Amino acid sequence: MLLSKLRLERFRNYKSASLTFGEGLNFLVGNNAQGKTNLLEAIFYLCHLSSPRTNNDNDLILFDSNETRIFGEIQTQYGSHELEVTIPTKGKKTAEVDGMIQNKHADFQGYLICVYFSPDDLKLVKGGPSERRRFMDLEISQVNPYYRHALSQYNKVLLQRNNLLKEGRIDSNLLDVFSEQLVETGTLIIEKRNSMLKRLNLLARLLQRRLTDLKESLLLEYVPSFVIDGDIKTAFANALKESLSEEKYRGYTLVGPHRDDFSMLIDDLDVRAYGSQGQQRTVVLALKLAELEFLKGEAGEYPILLLDDVFSEIDDIRRRKLFEIVRLNKVQTFISTANPKDLEDIVGEQRKVFEIKKGCVGVKQDVTFG
Ligand SMILES: Nc1ncnc2c1ncn2[C@@H]1O[C@H](COP(=O)(O)OP(=O)(O)O)[C@@H](O)[C@H]1O
Ligand SMILES: [Mg+2]
Known part of the structure; x- marks a missing residue:
């Protein structure tokens, strides 16, 4: 999968920018606060129709403008497509594929698929369960439209059910309807997350071993918010019944996929509680690379890889391993860095270097080595 062109209009600090990317490594080099992350954010938006760092789309519009546009040309195994998103300050955003x-x-x-990796991703290990749920949801959603649908249904019903639980006199027939719908969609979500995590576990395990010269063995496991003994649907329905009195007391739904998590163990120890800083970072890298393989398996081709400022955080050995994987699989990669020195030790790679300065882009090098 390739993103060959990107055009931005009034996006963050870009008045207008047009970039043609290479098939290999694309470096975005510039000092802090010049627009490197903004650019990666625009690419992410073309994949997810959401930003990795804000829930408010208006943040994306250049100050004092009334709309922004992101335009991308992509090549996938199914052909070339033009993607365009328009976000106005007022009204709804529009998303077009080939002008439709x-x-x-x-x-x-789902047209453009990516893996995004930024220093913030350490939250995957250090943060609360919601970070890990978001990770699972984003990944499965990219390749599974049914999942996207189930997730939005689930969240809707959850909200309705929670509102009902807050009422003084609860209409129990209505509560039953909501509970049934919650179990229906929730079961699908748990099943998908479970199978995704099983697959991710195999991949991450392999990668963690590779990244640590076979020293560490990683284990990922889904942790549901209720005991699943056999059939998920029955277990979920029973768990809801059992927690009903407490739910009425608290005024919200206590069990279900919105409360689930997954655990990460290295040699039987919880990485979150006992892992060293170095181990935690390696686990995040292993997770991200596993994600790359997972999405490849699901979509039939490699997604693009966005590395925001993580380059200088990864030590030499892991960096080399990362590039091995990227080069071997011909993954189109976008790397932002404030340190041009990072580029020096990369030889034998196809790379393109963009200089980012105050929302302006200059092509510095367009070369293929080796
Ligand atoms: N909506 C916006 N309109 C104009 N400028 C913005 C907007 N949002 C952020 N910026 C500017 O973008 C810059 C940060 O860009 P960013 O891509 O995060 O920098 P970096 O190169 O360090 O990754 C800041 O100077 C900020 O003021
Ligand atoms: Mg940045």
């Missing part, structure tokens, strides 16, 4: 407006945003997502 996609009324269902879910029909737009």
